[in-house]
Amino acid sequence: MMWMDKEDPRVTFVDRRNEDYEIKPDRAYPSGTTISVRPDVVADFTALPFPDSTFWHVVFDPPHIIRNAELGTVTKKYGVLNGDWKAMIAGGFSECFRVLKPNGTLIFKWCETQIPLRDILALTPEKPLYGHKGGQKSVTHWMAFIKHNASDQATASARRC
Numbered sequence: 488m489m490w491m492d493k494e495d496p497r498v499t500f501v502d503r504r505n506e507d508y509e510i511k512p513d514r515a516y517p518s519g520t521t522i523s524v525r526p527d528v529v530a531d532f533t534a535l536p537f538p539d540s541t542f543w544h545v546v547f548d549p550p551h552i553i554r555n556a557e558l559g560t561v562t563k564k565y566g567v568l569n570g571d572w573k574a575m576i577a578g579g580f581s582e583c584f585r586v587l588k589p590n591g592t593l594i595f596k597w598c599e600t601q602i603p604l605r606d607i608l609a610l611t612p613e614k615p616l617y618g619h620k621g622g623q624k625s626v627t628h629w630m631a632f633i634k635h636n637a638s639d640q641a642t643a644s645a646r647r648c
């Protein structure tokens with residue numbers, strides 16, 4: 488999907504699914520197409536099995552569709568948000584920032600077909616630096632955050648004294 492090479496050794500790919508799906512043939516997918524979700528680490532993004540400050544760069548690409556069951560190709564490809572989606576996304580942001588090193592960058596992707604971006608950004612106290620809208624209907628947003636560095640802040644405060 489978004490990766491140039493899903494086997495790239497620089498990437499630790501996390502997903503709670505570890506499955507292959509055969510999808511219904513349509514214009515985009517010929518008969519017999521399978522989608523493979525084969526993460527390096529099977530885990531929930533609200534409880535990542537990594538110590539604090541592990542990565543310089545994190546990509547958070549959660550599902551954007553709220554549904555109780557995986558129905559069609561889109562939900563199989565992108566997954567679904569079921570249950571308390573606000574708590575899930577808030578927990579995901581919090582975990583992404585926990586495992587990022589200070590000054591590390593988080594790239595966040597959101598497709599606002601069902602939930603507006605502003606409602607999603609309200610689930611984290613962090614503010615994106617910049618972003619870009621794309622996709623056929625301009626509903627897919629990519630944005631970059633940078634993790635606050637507490638020691639920079641302390642130095643700046645000391646300079647202000």
Ligand SMILES: C[S@@+](CC[C@H](N)C(=O)[O-])C[C@H]1O[C@@H](n2cnc3c(N)ncnc32)[C@H](O)[C@@H]1O
Binds near residue numbers: 501504551564565566
């Ligand atoms: C938009 S897709 C990510 C696609 C991925 N960026 C790629 O390029 O292959 C969202 C994924 O999040 C997974 N997911 C949904 N809820 C999750 C959770 N709580 N923890 C971990 N993964 C989750 C889904 O299984 C789905 O594969």
